[in-house]
Amino acid sequence: MLIGLLGFTAYVIFVMIVADWVLTLHWAVQFLYFAIAGIVWVFPAKRLIYWSAGQ
Numbered sequence: 477m478l479i480g481l482l483g484f485t486a487y488v489i490f491v492m493i494v495a496d497w498v499l500t501l502h503w504a505v506q507f508l509y510f511a512i513a514g515i516v517w518v519f520p521a522k523r524l525i526y527w528s529a530g531q
Contacts, residue, residue: 477524477528480520480521480524483520484517484520484521487517491513494509494513495509495510495513498510
């Protein structure tokens with residue numbers, strides 16, 4: 477659980493740092509970045525939840 481929380485925290489920090497740079501780009505690039513960054517975290521979280529539930 478601790479590793480999952482640390483990984484999620486690292487992901488959020490990374491996304492925020494890159495977002496500062498992305499905000500200077502065209503709106504379409506911003507849209508793609510935030511859409512992808514908002515969905516990508518779900519896949520590792522899903523595996524962590526299944527693992528913690530014992531499945």
